[in-house]
Amino acid sequence: MSLLQKQTLDSFIKSVGKKTLNDYSEMTGIERTRLFRLFHGAPMKLTEFETLQSFLFEKGGEVIDWKHVVAQRQLKEQSRDQKISADLSIQIERSQRLSEFLEDLGQRRAA
Amino acid sequence: MRKTLLVVERIVLESLEVRARGLDELTEQTGLSGSLLRAVLHQLIERGMIKYSDFSYELNWENKENWLPIVRDRLGVKAEIKELFSSLVNKSFEDLQNTPSQHLKMKKIWLEPSEQVELERKIKDIDLFLEGIQERRKRKPVFEKTCGKKVIFYGSCAYQDLVDDMLKAS
Incomplete structure (x- = not known):
């Protein structure tokens, strides 16, 4: 997993806390199964990175x-x-x- | 790029650190063949590390600011240690049908914390033993042959750290 992807996911979890994949999916609009793959090392798409960065920005989380x-x-x-x-x-x-x-x-x- | 010190050059300098020596004595001390030794001496003179006078070779202390940094260069020392260790591994495997000889032992072993502490104590004992010998030699020198010295390696590292280092280099 790239450093950028790891930092993005870590920042996301830090911002929203430990929840279920369903919860994360509802928050971000990224499909649950896709989130599972991202957390397990599948390369993140640019659109997904943008989604998570926007989410972090709106929620006052740590934007990467x-x-x-x-x-x-x-x-x-x-x-x-x-x-x-x-x-x-x-x-x-x-x-x-x-x-x-x-x-x-x-x-x-x-x- | 500054030339680092080769093992064959260092053994000559180590021998001359004790005192000035003639060619025959240097041959005996270093174990190098006559012609190789002469080639090395020539190089060391060219680099200003040693000088020749009265049929003897000696360290060129007047010029030490120029050559001591080369002798102490970390990357050079690192390369030498790798070469010496590699030779030790080769020697250990060259005899007895692939069974490593008494030259080298390596163990991979899981240590509980108390065992780690005991190992560190025993290694410290070895350190003190060897340092004690060096101190005794200063007070009561004995005849020493540079090439006859034992080269002793000891150290340990976590398996993972070694593997990680190898992976970083590839």
Whole structure:
């Protein structure tokens, strides 16, 4: 489940409290079975996201700042990629240098 | 990107940390073949980490601000530890028909809180034992061969944390 979807659903439940799926369905107009799937990880449609955001806005609940969530995720992925790149570059550099030592050796022995 | 210190370079520096040494002594201390050792020494001189005079090699302390950060570089040390540990795993599996030898033991075990506390106490005991040896060596040195030192790894982690880290990297 994406972070944005999870935060939206968490904010919705926090705003209305624990109720039945029927209750949630009546509040939001989203079908009960569809809500069940959303809570269990099915990807949320944009229209559903908009519905829940509007609901939260009207009821004074915590509206999700989606731009912030997306930016956070991008930063996290960049930092993970940078970390992996840094580790990988170091491994490659070390491997190359060691090979150079050993190649030099091979050449000297051959000569 | 700054070059990190290779294991073969570090073993030479560790040997010279004790005192200046000639080539024969360094060969004995490091266990490196003559030609590999000469190549490593040449590199270390080029990088300003060691110097050669009076038929001996010694650490270039006048230039330490330039090379100590390389020796202590976290990413470099991390890479070295991975390499050493990988070698330990390889050595453990290279003999006896796929039965790991006495070199390495790994256990996956559920620990109750009291057992976790006891394990931490025993690991602390190992720490104190090893630190005690290091202190004794300072007061009463013995003949040491750098390449003959035991490389000891110990540490533990929750299984999930290790799996999560592997997944993050893929």
